[in-house]
Amino acid sequence: MNREPGNPPEFESFEWEDQNASEIEEVAGWNNLPAWPSADEPLPPPSAIDDRDDRSNQEVHPASRENSRQNALTFQSHGSNAMFAYLVVIALSLGLTPLAATLPVERYAILWTLLAGFLIGTIITQKESVIIRIGLNDLLWGGGWGLALGALLLLVGAGLLAEASERIFVNMPDGAVFLIVVFVMAPVETFFFRYSLQQQRSILVAALLASVWSILLFFPTMDVIRYPFVSLIVGTFLIMLNALYSRLRQRNGLAAAWVCQTVVSLAWLFIPRLLV
Numbered sequence: 001m002n003r004e005p006g007n008p009p010e011f012e013s014f015e016w017e018d019q020n021a022s023e024i025e026e027v028a029g030w031n032n033l034p035a036w037p038s039a040d041e042p043l044p045p046p047s048a049i050d051d052r053d054d055r056s057n058q059e060v061h062p063a064s065r066e067n068s069r070q071n072a073l074t075f076q077s078h079g080s081n082a083m084f085a086y087l088v089v090i091a092l093s094l095g096l097t098p099l100a101a102t103l104p105v106e107r108y109a110i111l112w113t114l115l116a117g118f119l120i121g122t123i124i125t126q127k128e129s130v131i132i133r134i135g136l137n138d139l140l141w142g143g144g145w146g147l148a149l150g151a152l153l154l155l156v157g158a159g160l161l162a163e164a165s166e167r168i169f170v171n172m173p174d175g176a177v178f179l180i181v182v183f184v185m186a187p188v189e190t191f192f193f194r195y196s197l198q199q200q201r202s203i204l205v206a207a208l209l210a211s212v213w214s215i216l217l218f219f220p221t222m223d224v225i226r227y228p229f230v231s232l233i234v235g236t237f238l239i240m241l242n243a244l245y246s247r248l249r250q251r252n253g254l255a256a257a258w259v260c261q262t263v264v265s266l267a268w269l270f271i272p273r274l275l276v
Contacts (some may be wrong), residue, residue, distance in 0.1 A: 044069060082126070082196040085118035086209060093216045100220035104170050112184050114186040119192045124145070134255045139253045142259030145244065150267025154275070162272035164234050167222045178270050189213075193242070194249040194257045203246045210242040211235075237268075 089111060099107040153161060168176050189210065196207040215235050224231040241264060249257040 081122045089115050097220045098273055104221050114190055115192055116188045132255050138255040138259055142256035146260040146263025150264050153268050158272045158275050161268045162276035165269045165273050168218050174273050181265045181269050186265055190258040190261055195254055207243040207246040211239040214238040
């Protein structure tokens, strides 16, 4: 830009600022950028949007908080009922120990019936619907673990397992043992411990509680004082089995744990009676 000789230098700077300002306004218009408010224009109050957000939160969240509270109370009540039922059955198992020598079958019938009754009562009072679908994945995982462990047990100690089974089911025919293992013991224990208790307890706690139940159920008929070695092996075996069932319940579902317990129970309580 050429400055005339008579103009002072400051006029040139004013003209240059005006041109720059006009170019900035044109660029802002092309890019649809918001213009800066002037000093006289009042800014919107910052609390207007916050108040609307707070009101919306107050309208939406109380219902969700109430639903969460109800769900928490439901799960807590479910776990408390299952734990109360477990303590009652354990106490009754200890009280019925004298019947193990004379009426072992009747003792098993009372305890398993009571356990199933508590389980059904819990499901009815909590208005739950239990749907079990046994698919190919359940058969592969549950049946695979059951067959592998059962075959190993039969190869290692079929005679010891037959002796333990004879002591657990005293003077009981093989057909009755099969019916008890498949249609009573496996489903009742699976649904009570792996379904009802394990919903509110960890894998370790559920496995330990199930192991205590199995030991108190079977040991009174095994003559622990006379055969401590056999009882020790069976007790350790029961703890390992319940840990496996609980792990399958968490990883592969309830049906897989049910199938595994059925297969393993047949392998160590029923099949050895036929082989020896």
